[in-house]
Amino acid sequence: MILIKARVFLAITVIQVIVLAGLFTWSMSVARARTTEEIPQKQELVQRLELTDLAIWTEARYTRHPSQADFFAPFQDGPSSLEHFPAGSVVAAPDRSRVAAADR
Amino acid sequence: MRRLKILDYAISSLWRRRFKNLSIIAVFTIMIAVLASILILTHSLRMEAKEILRDAPDVVVQRLSGGRHDLIPVSMAEAIREIPGVGEVTPRYWGYYFDALTGGNYTLIGLEGGGSPSLSMLEGGLPSAVASCAIGSGVASARQLEIGDELVLIDSRNVGVTFDIVGIFVSESDILTNDLVILSNDDLIEFFGLPDGLATDISVQVYNENEVPKVAAKIKRSFPETRPITRDEILRTYDAVFSWRGGMLLTMFFGALLAFCILAWDKATGISAEEKREIGILKAIGWGTGDVLELKFWEGIVISVTSLLLGLILAFVHVFIFDASLFASVVKGWSVLFPDFRVTPHVDLYQIFVLASLTVVPYVASTIFPSWKAAIADPEEVMRS
Known part of the structure; x- marks a missing residue:
């Protein structure tokens, strides 16, 4: 059989594309299923318990509730202390631009 | 070819x-x-x-004192209720608890009228009687607890308080409930020793979504020491995070x-x-x-x-x-x-x-x-x- 290497490469590429398309389709179907089942249940939790934040980083107040944190967090525990919780490096600063605009 | x-x-x-x-x-x-x-x-x-978080409170009103989040007078809720377009106004009672036993931080949330309809993502029920609680699966696994067990926490007077566990949130809801301990409002006020007439913050419902920024601005004007946080800001925070x-x-x-x-x-x-x-x-x-x-x-x-x-x-x-x-x-x-x-x-x-x-x-x-x-x-x- 001639050009066997090119054909093998093309076959492997097609298999990779099929696997990727399969994963993409699977992720879409999981997303659809969770959107119809789990998301409404989570929304119910948020509504009933009046939750404002995700329970991801529990190490400090301003990482547990980034949307409710003081304006000057993470410096709240000492005027000149630098960020000392690792999660603070992951959590970007909240966008306050519209609040500032509303205040003006 | x-x-x-x-x-x-x-x-x-x-x-x-x-x-x-x-x-x-x-x-x-x-x-x-x-x-x-x-x-x-x-x-x-x-x-x-x-x-x-699309169903988070329309506005959460915090009181600031010395630039820091402070307890807010419940009486402020009455005044906020008078603002046109405002629906239900609820004082929220919640706080943090450091558990020396596991080294973890829990979020304690008070619930008004617990025991009423349960939640789909909760095994068991919400606290209805005095000294009962529902906990997140993270808390349950850290303390190795199950429904029917007792959760002992140290209150603000350094006294151990025992809560009966009546519900545990399923692990699928961990992203919201992993560290939660749900108590009744009265239990939470007692546990943290909150002074009478003060709440952690106030949640405000606004009938018309388009009026939320206006209502927030009115609250800020009427109570300059407060900081209203709108749902839009909460969503934008997570967009940035x-x-x-x-x-x-x-x-x-x-x-x-x-x-x-x-x-x-x-x-x-x-x-x-x-x-x-x-x-x-x-x-x-x-x-x-x-x-x-x-x-x-x-x-x-x-x-x-x-x-x-x-x-x-x-x-x-x-x-x-x-x-x-x-x-x-x-x-x-x-x-x-x-x-x-x-x-x-x-x-x-x-x-x-x-x-x-x-x-x-x-x-x-x-x-x-x-x-x-x-x-x-x-x-x-x-x-x-």
Whole structure:
């Protein structure tokens, strides 16, 4: 059989594309299923318990509730202390631009 | 057919230097897998936060004292209720508890009229009697508790208080409830020793969504010491938190991108003597400059497309099947209670195309460019150099 290497490469590429398309389709179907089942249940939790934040980083107040944190967090525990919780490096600063605009 | 022949020759040529090329494919694949995992994970988290926090309170009113969040008088709720367009106004009682036993921080939330209709994501029920509680699965596993067990916490007077566990949130809800301990409002006020007539903050319902900024501005004008936080701000906070442009994710992203630049730069700044000799021989036996460039183009395509597809497959598997477990140790920080990233898959095809064009195109270009320099030179000179 001639050009066997090119054909093998093309076959492997097609298999990779099929696997990727399969994963993409699977992720879409999981997303659809969770959107119809789990998301409404989570929304119910948020509504009933009046939750404002995700329970991801529990190490400090301003990482547990980034949307409710003081304006000057993470410096709240000492005027000149630098960020000392690792999660603070992951959590970007909240966008306050519209609040500032509303205040003006 | 001619293209297929050149592709076949390109693969033969790559296979002759297989250890070098397989190493490049391995590094390139890992780099793309890291970049794609970051993009897919942050996009999925952002979409999930947007969907589930859609029902967060319209406005949360905090009182600031000395620039810090302070307890708010419940009487303020009455005044806020008078603002036109405002519906239900509820004082919220909640706080944090450091558990010395496990080293974890819990979030204690008070609930008015507990025991009423239970929640789909709660096994058991909400606290209805005095000294009962519902807990998140993170708290349950840290303290090894089940429904019917007792949770002992130390209150503000340094006295141990026992709560009967009447409900545990299912682990599918961990991203919201992992560290929660739900008590009745009265139990929580008693536990934290909150003074009479003071709450942690006030949640405000606004009938017309378009009036939320106006109501927030009115609250701020009427009570200058308060800080109203609208739901839109909460959603935008999470949009910023999970932006790939923020924090350590950005550092990881650029670390991987920099590694790719070094790889591409190494390719672009020169080719080996063996590769030069090969180009010289091809030219000497009749290959044109265009043929040599096409050969190098296919070499670049074989490596970069294989790496891209493998990297994307690895990223999908990592984020959606293994819950991004490799990132957990980086993102976790010092949190004792940390939920699994069991995110709902959301893929932004635009991001994937940008990633593909940022990796495949520069790599192919950096493969062709040095070969072009060798291909336009005299074959004899190239073979002798």
